[in-house]
Amino acid sequence: MRIGELSRRSGVPIPTIKFYMREGLVSQGERTGPNQAQYDEDHLRRIKLVRALVEAGGLSIAAAREVLVLMDSQVTDLGVLGKAQYALTPRKEEPAEPDEAGRWAAGRVEELIDGRGWAVKPTNPARRTLADALAALHRLGQEDFAPILREYAEVAERLAAVEVEAILRRPDPAAMAEAVVVWTAVGDTVLGSLRRLAQEAESARRLGPAEG
Amino acid sequence: MRIGELSRRSGVPIPTIKFYMREGLVSQGERTGPNQAQYDEDHLRRIKLVRALVEAGGLSIAAAREVLVLMDSQVTDLGVLGKAQYALTPRKEEPAEPDEAGRWAAGRVEELIDGRGWAVKPTNPARRTLADALAALHRLGQEDFAPILREYAEVAERLAAVEVEAILRRPDPAAMAEAVVVWTAVGDTVLGSLRRLAQEAESARRLGPAEG
Known part of the structure; x- marks a missing residue:
C-alpha cells in the first residue's frame, strides 16, 4: 500500500509516520519510484504498536526505540x-x-x-x-x-x-x-x-x- | 535559611531550585542583600512537593504548575x-x-x-x-x-x-x-x-x- 493508505488505516498522520521512520521506530518502505514507496501489513502493525506505546502509553521516542530494538532482536x-x-x-x-x-x-x-x-x-x-x-x-x-x-x-x-x-x-x-x-x-x-x-x-x- | 540549607534539606540542587523559582513553581525568598535571600519552612515544604510531583510522579513542569496554582488558589x-x-x-x-x-x-x-x-x-x-x-x-x-x-x-x-x-x-x-x-x-x-x-x-x- 502507499503511505496515504498506511496513514488512513493506522490513524497516524503522514508527517508523524515519516517522523517515526526517521527516528528508526518503523522501517522504510520499498522504493518504487523517486517519490514513492510501498508498505505492507507489517508496517501497518508496527505503526499501530508505536502509536500505542507513544500515545496511549506515554513513552518517550527514546524509550519506545529501546523497547522495539529488544523486540526485534531476540523474540x-x-x-x-x-x-x-x-x-x-x-x-x-x-x-x-x-x-x-x-x-x-x-x-x-x-x-x-x-x-x-x-x-x-x-x-x-x-x-x-x-x-x-x-x-x-x-x-x-x-x-x-x-x-x-x-x-x-x-x-x-x-x-x-x-x-x-x-x-x-x-x-x-x-x-x-x-x-x-x-x-x-x-x-x-x-x-x-x-x-x-x-x-x-x-x-x-x-x-x-x-x-x- | 539560606539557599544552601534549602538545597541540603530538600536534596534538590541549587540550580534546580532556581529553575523552579523562575518557572513559578516556588516563590522567591525574601531579599536580604544584593545576592542573598532568606527562605522559610514553607519554601522547604514546597520544594519537596515539587520534587515529588516532577521526579517521583513524572509530571511535566507545566502540569506541576497547573496543579500547584489550583492548590494555592482555593484550598x-x-x-x-x-x-x-x-x-x-x-x-x-x-x-x-x-x-x-x-x-x-x-x-x-x-x-x-x-x-x-x-x-x-x-x-x-x-x-x-x-x-x-x-x-x-x-x-x-x-x-x-x-x-x-x-x-x-x-x-x-x-x-x-x-x-x-x-x-x-x-x-x-x-x-x-x-x-x-x-x-x-x-x-x-x-x-x-x-x-x-x-x-x-x-x-x-x-x-x-x-x-x-
Missing part, C-alpha cells in the same frame, strides 16, 4: 519478556549519596519484596523507581501511606497472576513479547485512569457529587 | 480535590473524527462506568484517557484484555475506597488537597512499580527464574 527467547519489561520502567541514576529518606525507602522496598516472598532480581529497575516514590512520600510526611502501600502490593500480585496467565496463553514468544510491551505501557494508563474514575465515584458516594 | 473548598485530580490526568485533544476503534472504546468506557454504578462527571478527563488506551489495544487485536480490564476496575474500586478514606481523615482542606495531589501523581508510580515487581515474581513462579 525467540522468553528472556526477552523480562528485558522488555525492564526497558519499560522509568529509571534514574543513583544519587551520589542517598539521604535519610532514600535509605529508609530502600529498606521498605526490600522488606516488602521479602515479606511477600517475591523472587525479584536485584537488577529490576522497578525497585529503584518504587524506592524513589516512597522516599518522596516520606519527605512530605505522608506516613499514612503505609497501609495503602500494603493494599497496592496485594492488588499488584492479584493483577500479575491474571496478566502473566494471559501472556503465557499467546502462541509464540513474538506474540508474548508484543503483549508484554503493550500491556505494560498501556496498562499503566488504563489502571491510572480507572483509579481516577473510581476515586471520583467514591468521593461522590461519601460526600455527595462535587459542584462545578 | 478552603473541597471542590478543589476534584479539580486537582483532573489536572493530574494526562489529556489529549479530541480527534476531528474518531475511527472505529475510538468509537468502540468510548462505548466500552460508558458501559464500564454504568456497569459499576460509578457516579462520574462527563467532564472527567480520565474517561478520554481510558478510551484512548482501550482503542490502542483494540487496534492491535489485544482482545483478551477484556477480562483483565474487569480485574483492573475491581481493583481500582477497592483502592479508591482506602485512598478516599485516608484523604478524608486529613485535618483540613489544604492537607487533603496536598494528599490528593501527592498520592495521585506518586501513586501511579508506586502502583506501576509494584505491578512490574509482582509480574517478575509471578513469571519466576510459573517459568522458573529468567536468565541474565
